[in-house]
Amino acid sequence: MNKKSIKTFATGAAIATAIGATSAPVFAEEVKPVTTETPAAETTAVETPKTAAEAKSEVDAQAQVVADVQAQVETANHQAQFANSDLSNAQSAVDTATQAVKDAEANAAKATPENIAANQSDQTANLADQTANLADQTANAAETDEVNAEITAQTQAVADAQTAVNTAQAEKDQADATVASKEADVKAAQDALSGTGLAEAQATLDQATADVKTAQDNVTTATTAVDTAKKADADRQTKIDAATTDVAVKTDAVNTAKAKLTTAQDTVKTTTEAVSKATDAVKSATDALANVDTVTIADLTQFKADKASGDSDFMTDSGATAIEQSSTKIGEDDKADVVAIGKLTVDQQQKLSLYAAQVLTEIRTKLGISDITVTDAAMDSAKNQGAKYVARGTSVAQDGHIAGDYTGENISTVYSTTDTVTMYDLKQLMYNAIMGQTFADAPSNWGHLKNNLKGNHIGVDVVKVNSQLHIISVIQTAGGTEITNPNDPAALQAALTQAQAALTAAQTASDEAKAKLTQASSDYATALEAKTQAEKVLADATATPLQTQVAENNLLLATIALQNAEARKADAQKAVDNFSANLAEKKAALDTAKAELATAQATANSKAEALKTAQANLASQQATLNSLNKERTALLAEKDRLVEEAKALAEELNDYLNAPAILAEAQATLTAKQATLAEAQAKAETAQAKLEALTTKLNEEKAKLAELQAEYATVKDLEDKAKDNIIATLPDGTIVAVPKTAPTAETKPAVDVNLVKDAVAKSQDVKVVDGKVVVANPQAGVAVTQTATGEKVTYSRVERAKTLPNTGEQTSLLALAGVAVLSGLGLAAARRRRG
Template sequence: MMKKLKTLTTSTAIALASVGGTAFAQEAQATPVVSDTAVNEPALVTKSQVKPLEKSEVPAPSTVKPALDAQKAVVKDAEAKIDTAKADVKAKEATVASTEKEVATATQAVKDAEAIASQVTPAKVAEVKDAQTKNLEAQTANQEATEATNAQIKTETAVLAEKQSDVATAKENLEQAEKDVQTAEQTVANAESALDGTGLANAEKDLKEAQKGVKDAETTVSDAQTAFKNATKADADRDQAIKSAETDVNTKNDAVKLAKEKLATANQHAESVDAKLQTAQDELTKAQDALKNVDVVNIQNPTFHISDSLRDKIGAKSNDITYKDAYELWGANDNETTRRVMRGMAVQMSSASTIKISEADKNRPVDLNNLTDDQLVEISQFYAKMLTQLNHNFGYNENKKAYVSSETLERSKREAKQYEKRALDPRTAGHIPGGIENLMPMGNGSDEQTMYGLKQAVIRAFELSSYEDEPSKWEHLSSNLFNKAYKPVALTIANINGEYWMLTTFSGSQEDPIEDKTDIATLEKAVATAESNLEKAKTASENAKNALTTASTDYASALSLKTEAEKVLADAMATPLQAQVAENNLRLANIALENAKKREATASEAVANFSASLADKKTALEKAQDELKSAKTVKTIASQALENTSAKLEDQETKLDSLNKQVTKLLAEKDALVKEAKELAEQLQAYLDAPVALANAQDTQAKAEAKLETAKAELTTAQSTLEDLLSAYRTEYAKLVDLQTDYDELVDLAEKAQENVVATLPDGTVIAIPKGAPTAEVLPEVNVDELQKALATGKEVTLDAQGKVVVKEKRETYSAPAVKLVENEKVTYSRVERAKTLPNTGENSSVAMLVFGAILGTFGLVTVRRKN
C-alpha cells in the first residue's frame, strides 16, 4: 500500500547530509511497528549514502481502479452480513433482558421467602415447644380440677335434692299447719255460734269447702304420682346420660394421653434433630467465617438503557449497552456524546460491582516505604482478580485469569526505584523511558497504614485506570484489557518526593505465575460441604418438625374432642335430680289428702254440733279452743322449720352454683387451651411451610438462572459471530483503504507528472522533481563545531541554504496522518502500548532518500512517498 505524500524541511535534511549528525525517529504510525532498533537510537547519515536518481514511469490510476471497485463490492457484502448479525444480536439481547427480569422477579421471591424463613429461628421453635409443654401442664391441671369438681357436684347435687325435699316438706307442714289453724279457728267460731244458735250456714259452707279440699288433694296426689313416675324416668335418663358422657370423656381422655405421649416423643426427637442441625449450622458458620477472611471481587457487567435518539446519535446497535459497548462506540467516534456515555457507564460499573476486603486486614499494619514481596504479591493478586473479571466482562479470555509473576514484580520494583531516583512529578515529567506501566497517584499515604487501607488504594487505582480515565483518553483502560491473551501483572509503590504512586506493571511475555496461596476453591468447597450437611440436617429437622406438627395437631384435636365431651358431661350433671323431690312431693300430697279428710270430718262435726245439747256444745267449744292452741303451736314450729331448711337449701344452692361456675370456668379454660394448642400446631405448620416455600422459590430462581445462562450463551455465540464478521470487515475495509489510497496517490502523481520529473530512488521511493530545477553539484559548507554545540543545547537546529546554523526555540514535529477507523477499531495512544513495540527508524537507504530529497529541496519543493 502507499502512504500520503509528505513535505520535508530542506535545511534539516541538508544539515544531516553535511555533517553526519543524529536523526531522531519521528512517530508517524497509528500503531508502532516492531523493530530491533531501540527508541532514540541515532541514525547516522553521510554524503556517501546519496545515490543517483532513476527516472521511472508512473502507473496509471486505471491499473488500480478495477481492484478498487471489486473491493468496494466485497466491503458492501460484508456490511450486509454485519447488519444481519447485529439484528440477531439485538434479538438475543432482548431475550437476555427479558430473562434477566424473570431472574430478578425470582430472586425477589427468594428474598421474600428467605425473610419469612429467617423468622423460623431455633429460639422461636423452642418458644413454641415450651408453650406446648405449658399447655400440656395446664390441660393436666384442668383435667384434675374438672374431675374433682365433677365428683363434688355429684355429691352436692344429691344433697341439694335432700335439701329441696326438706324445704318442700317444711313448706307443706307449714301450709298444713296454717290450714289446721284456720280450721281450728273456724271450728272455734262455729262452736261459739252453735251456743247462740247462729252460724249454721257458715258451718255448712266450711264443710263444702273441706269436701272440695279433699277432692283437690286427691287430684294433687294423682298429679304427684304422675310427676314421680316421670321424675324417676328423668333421673334414669340423667344417670344414663352421665354414664355415657363419662365413658366418652374417659375415651377422649385416653386419646389425649396417647396424643400427649406422641407429642412428647415428637418433641424429644425434634430437640435431638435440632441439636444436630445446630451442629451443622455451626460447621457452616465456621466455614463461612473462614471464607469471609478472604477478599471478594465481583465486577459486574451492568447494562444501561438509552433512548432511541441517543442510540442513533452514537451508532449503538441496541438501546441496552454495556461498558464494553460504550468503549467501542467511543473508540469508533470520539466526541463529547460518546465520552459522556463512557462516563455514565463507568458510574454504572462502579456502583454495580462489589469488591470486599477481608476485615482481618484492618489489623495488619504496612509500611509503604518497605513493603515486603509477600505484601506486593498479595495486592498484585488482588488487582489481578479485578483485571480478570473486567476482561471477562469485555468478552476477553473467558477461560483464563490474570496472574502475578516474579519477573514482572522485580521489573515493577526496578521501575519504582527509577521513578524515585528521577524525583520528578509524573504528572508533568511523564513516564520513564521504556516504562510499561499504569501510574496512579495515592497521596501522602496517610490512609494506607494497614493492608486494608492499601487494598482500598488498589481498588481506587483500578477504578481510576478502568473507569475514570477520560483525561488520558482511557489509555490506561486499554492497558488493562488484554484482548488477545493474559499477561503477567504486578503492583509496586513508589515514593516520589513524599508522594506515593501505585505502579501497575505489565509484561510482554508469558511467565511462571506465583501461586495464589488463598485457596478460595478449598474454602468454597468446605462451605459447599457444610451447606450440604446443613441441608440434610434441615431435611431431618423439617421431617421432625412435620412429625411434631402432626403430633401437635393430633393433640389439639384430641383435646378439642375431650373438651366437647366434658361439656356434654357438665350439661348432664347440671340437670337436677327429680325423683327424690317428686317422691317427697307424692308423700306430702298423700299427707295433704289425709289432712283434708280430717278437716272434712271436723267440718262435719261442726255442722252436727248445732243440733247437740248445750253441755256438748260447751265441750265442743273447749275442745276446739284447745285444738286451735295446739294448731298455732304446730304452725310456729313449722314456720321455724321452714326457715331453717330454706337457709340450708340456699347454702346448698350457693355451693352447687359455685361448683357449676367452676365447671364453666374450667370449660372456658379448656376452650382457651384447645385454641392455644391449635394455634401452636398451626404455628409449627407455618414454620414447616416457610422452608418449603423457600425451596420452591429457589427452584424457580435456579430454572430462571439456567434459562438466563442459555440466553447469554446464545447471545455470546451471536456476538462472536458478529465479532468474526466485524474482524473480516475490518480486514476487507483496510484493503479498501489501501487501494483507495494507492488510487488517490496515483491520481496525484499523474497530475504532478504534468509539471515534474518522476524518479525512483534505490529503495523504491518515488519522488517528483520540478522540471527545469537546477542541480547543486556542491553542498554548502557547514561549521561542524558550531553545529555540534547547537545540537547539544537540545533545541531545534536547522541550516539555511548557505549552510549557516539556525537555532530555534520550538521544533516543528511531524504529525501522523488521520486514518479512518472502522467499527471496533481503535488507535493506540497509550505510552504503555507504544513501549511494547519499538518504532522503525528506517534503513540507510531510506535515510539516503530523505537526505537526497532534502538536497533537491534546496532548489525547489520536493514531495516524496514510500512504497511498503
C-alpha cells in the same frame, strides 16, 4: 532476519514490570543489556510485474471480501441487538425476582438470615406458648371437673333444701289447717251446747269430705309424676353416661395429640440445633475454601513448542504471553499474617513453600511434567542456604550462588528496606519470581527454568542481605518427609461438599420435623376442641336436676295432705255427731276441742318457724349453686378461649414454618434469574465483542480495498502512459515521462518518483544497485526513526505476530512502477518467514 527483534527484556526491572511486581526482582544470574542491530535489507527481484488486469482482479476479489464481511457485520449487529433485548428481559426478570424476595422478607422477616437467632427465639417462644396452653388446658379441665362435682353436690343440696321448704310449707299449711279445724271444733262444741250450728257443722263435714276427694286425686297425680320423674332421671343418666364416655375418648385423643405435639416440639428443637451446627460447618468450610490460594496458568502449548525448538526469542515471546494470561488469587487471611524477614516461623516457611509448590505444580502439569512437593529436608536446606547468604553478607548478584545440599537453587532478589511483610505480599512476590524465572529467563540462558522443571521437592526461605530481599528456592530430588498441604483445595472442596450434604440432610430432617410439628399442633387443637364440646355436653347433662326425688317429695306431701283431709273429715263428723250427745259429753267435747286447739296453735307456730328456717337455707344453697354455675360458665368460656388460642398458635406455627420456605423459593428464583442475567450479560458482551471485531475487520478490509484500488489506478495509469512514453530520470534526479520519439540523453535508470516517495513514506529503503532500482522492506515489527543521536529502532511483537503465520513471498507495490516500461526494474523485499 534477527529474531531477537520479536521481544526481549533489557533489565531485571523490565522483567518485574512485565509480571506486575511492586519491586523489581533481579535473578541470581547477571542480566546484560540487550543491543539491537539494524538488520541488513533482504531483496528479491520480481521477474513478472503485476499487470493492470491482475490488479483489477485483486480489487474485485477484495470488494467481494468487503461485501462478505459487511454481511457478517450486519448479522453480528442483529445478534447483538437480540442479545441486548435478552439482557433487558433478564434484567427485568431479576428486578421482579428481587422484589419478590423483598416481599417475602417483609412477610416473613423472622426467616431472613439476619434474624435466624431471633427466629429460633420466636419458635421457642411459640413452642413455649403451646406448652403453656397445654398446661392451662389441663388446669382448666381439672377446675372444670372440680366445679362440676361441686355443682352436682350443690344441686342436690338445693334440691334437698327445696324439699325441706316444701315439706315445711306443707307442714305449716297443715298446722294452719289443723288450727282452723280445731277452732271449728271448739265453735261446733260451743254450738252443740247452745243447740245451734248443726247446719254449719254439716257444711264443714261436707267440705272435709270434698277435701279428702281432692287430696286423693292429688295423691294419684303425684304417684304418676313419680313414675315420669323416674323415667326422666333414667334418661338423664343415660345421657350423662354417654357424655362421660365421649369425654373419656376425647380426653385420650387429646392426650395422644399432646404427646405427639411434645415429641414433635422436641424433634424440631433437636433438628433445628442440627441445622444450626451444619450451617456453621458449611460456613467454616466455605470460609476456608474462600481463603485457599488458587493459581491459573495459561495454555503453554506454544511455549512448550518454542522450548522444544530451542529458540530463545520465541520462548521469550510466548513466555511473556503466558505471564500476561496467567493469574493467582491469594487468600485474604494471609494479609493478617505478618512475616519477619529472615525469621520465618516453621508454619510460615511451610505455608510459603507449599504455595511455591502449588505454582510450580500448575506450570509443570501444563508442560507434562510430574508434580513437585514440599519436604522438611528441602525446607531445612532452604533455611541453611538463607543463613549462609546472611553470614556472607553479600547478595547473590554480587558474588553468586553458595554451594549447598540441593539439586538446583533459584534466588529472586527485591530491593527492600522493610523488615516485615505480610504473607499475602510475600506469596505475590513468590508468584512473580517463579513466573519470571520460568517464562522470562532468557538473560540467564533459561537456567532458572531448568531448575524449576527438575527435581521433585522444594523448600523456600526468605532473608535480607544488604537491604535486598532474597527469596531462596531449593529444589531437591529425594530425601525428607513430604508435608501435606492442610489447605489443599481438593480436600477443602471435599470437606465443603460433605458439610453441604450434611446440611441438606439436616435441613430435610428439620423441614420434616417442622411439618410434623405443624400437623401435630393442628391435630392437638382439633382434638382439644372436640374434647371441649364433649365436656359441654356432659356439663349440660349433669346440670339437669334429678326429678324423682322432687316427685316423691310431692307424693309424700300429697299423701300427708290426704291424711290431714281425712283427719279433718273425721273431726267434722265428730262435730256433727256431737249434736246428738248429752250435755256432759258436749262439755267434755268442748274442753277437748279447746285443748286440741291450743296444741294445734303451738304446732302451727313451730311449723311457721321451721318454714322460715328452710326458706333461708334454700336461698343460701341456691346462691351457692348460682355462684358455681357462674364459675362453670367462666371456665367454659376460658376453655373456649384456650381452644382458640391453641388453634391460633397452630396457625402461627404453620405460618412461621412456611415463611422460610416461601423466602427460600423466592431466593432460589432470584438466584436462577441472576444466573440467567449473567448468561445474558455474557452473551451480550460476546455479541458486542464479535460485532466490534467484525467492524474492525471490515475497516481493515476496506483499507485493503482502498490500497488495491489506488494500486490499480497507479498501474493502469502507468500502462496507459507506457504506450506513448518512456519513463526516464534526468541528471538532477527528476523522473519524467519522455515521448518515445523524443531525443534522449545518456541512459539512466528509469524510476517513478511518486512510487519512490510512496516507498519512503512506508519506511522502505530505495537504492540503485548495479544500475537497477532496489526497494528493501524493513524487518517486520521494526520501525526505524531518525533521532538526534542516530537511528532509533522500535520492536513490535504484535506486528511480528501478524507477519509470522504467512508463507510465501509478498510483492511490493513499487514493483508495479516499471510494469510494461522497464523489465526487471520492479523489486520487492520479502520477509523471512517462520515455516
